[in-house]
Amino acid sequence: FLSLSVSFSSRTQSETSIHQYLVEEPTLSWSPPSTRASEVVRSANVSHCELQVEIGRGFDKLTSVHLARHTPTGMLVTTKITNLENGNKECLKVLQKAMILSHFFRHPNITTYWTVFTVGSWLWVISPFMAYGSASQLLRTYFPEGMSKTLIRNILFGAVRGLNYLYQYGCIHRRIKASHILISGDGLVTLSGLSHLHSLVKHGQRHRAVYDFPQFSTLVQPWLSPELLRQDLHGYNVKSDIYSVGITTCELASGQVPFQDKLKGPPYSPLDISIFPQSESKMKNSRSGVDSGIGASVLVSSGTHTVNSDRLHTPSSKTFSPAFFSWVTLCLPKIPITVPVNTYFT
Template identity: 85%
Template sequence: MSLLDCFCTSRTQVESLRPEKQSETSIHQHLVDAPAFSHLPPSTRAKDVICSTNVSHYELQVEIGRGFDNLTTVHLARHTPTGTLVTIKITNLENCTDERLKALQKAVILSHFFRHPNITTYWTVFTVGSWLWVISPFMAYGSASQLLKTYFPEGMNETLIRNILFGAVRGLSYLHQNGCIHRSIKASHILISGDGLVTLSGLSHLHSLVKHGQRHRAVYDFPQFSTSVQPWLSPELLRQDLHGYNVKSDIYSVGITACELASGQVPFQDMHRTQMLLQKLKGPPYSPLDVSIFPPSESRMKNSRSGVDSGIGESVLVSSGTHTGNSDRLQTPSSKTFSPAFFSLVQLCLQQDPEKRPSASSLLSHVFFKQPYFEFL
């Protein structure tokens, strides 16, 4: 089967999010009051599978994001025969290098073979001239980074962080069990559907540990990552030495993402790149929580600057283009309390030695994910 063949899987019907009708209370309750949604499969109320490769069957509504280093535009669209809202990623293949083309091909093929509720699904893939169209379910709440920017500029509370991270780590555990390293775990690659389902996107960055039927302990593939992605990358991946890296590299990124969700800021964003690299490569285990969120002797979070989307990944939220005022944001308290379990999770993930980090499957059993959901509201 070629890259341009139609890949169809079961689809999920989700209701569109109308930002003008969503009060601050309603969005918070929807995301927080349904902890099980982070690990439930898609709704069974789906209609027929959308496999149409006829471009006239799709009505583009609005551009809602960009990804793949701005080579891809993300659109909210309507499948006119059924009236279903979908997300369409459109990429001009003529602007892609050979490395980018291989990454796109890999993402399409892997999406076809992966079957997990917490991994983003591609319904249909086809070309229109030199343009690649990828049709996927519409994720009404967009990415976690867009939630931060639009509703939680000072960071999310622990309950919401727990829901989002649990779904993301569950999807990551599935990838690791299948011998794959994601290599781009961050808030903009965590998507949330209208019914609260959390999925991982960004499969174009993925790399397999399996070669010629054998699973290797480490890989030595070091793609040319954008410098803006470096805050999430592990020390061993940045080091690019003979030791290589493995799935534990993703666990480090989970820790950085946890800090991102808690603070509303991209960790290390105010640090010079050279200083950040030295801190990661030579310094002791370092948590952005120690500096960017909490004073060393306190457990309360000070006021921080409003979060900004890093601009990386597939951030898709309809409201991002129409609602950016403070009145539309769900303000969090100026000081928040985070549990010792949350600190423990972050510290474990950010261990300098990858062997000291937990696996994704064992991370799901961490006490942070076992706490009562409303204990720290």
């Protein structure tokens, strides 16, 4: 289902240096190394950002996300604005980590921040405009009954590449879900949501497991792995992200978040089989491997995209191949994941 060939070669910067970035104090203002695309929006001048419309909220509703225009160049950008006075000490610490890590990582499938600056008590973050928003926004707007296998594969391909990059540095994302997978106008997929990322590296040593159990919002619990939810002495590692990838796969395929009803109903049960498709469900397993397919008529112009509703529709009944179900089974085993992590990235 998801064929991905990546290299596990060593990087220029060591895991120890990443750990250093995780614990050191950030500078008050910084900009990433210049590139041809980002050079035009590096100036920390708030008057150069003309806010167009609010397109979302983030960071537990503390951050407003806007489509903006960089007036000197006319480029469309994404602007995140956070009132630092509204956040408690823990929130500010998490936000601080996200800013540092977004500056440190350099990969096409990891969300880039072009520049970060403050205006009074307001933190402004300028990043590339992702014309199609997040995968969850695509689900709500165009695919309420789930996406086709082809589209899911293309989205997960980019997301897993970004996840593999984080794994090279011994980092656990801990927030993999459709709303943290962003898609640009030309189809580039990037991972966002680095605020809860955690490193396996401590005092220069890479550990097999970590025992950091933050107070996650109830809203994110359906994507968390059983070992992370258990909060026991076994801890967890990068394989917990693989479980989240499996849940995200189900989310993209069905248009629904697995276990979401459990947050208001019976006690949470990670292995509740009721969320898996049965033989007569809309999501059918087929040995023929026939895919439902989607149309490709999508235009991006002036910050909005126009979709040909006749082509971009969701069939009432979808068929997924055995390879698709094998992928989900691999990510969501009924016992703790014991296969090598490399299996998921090859």
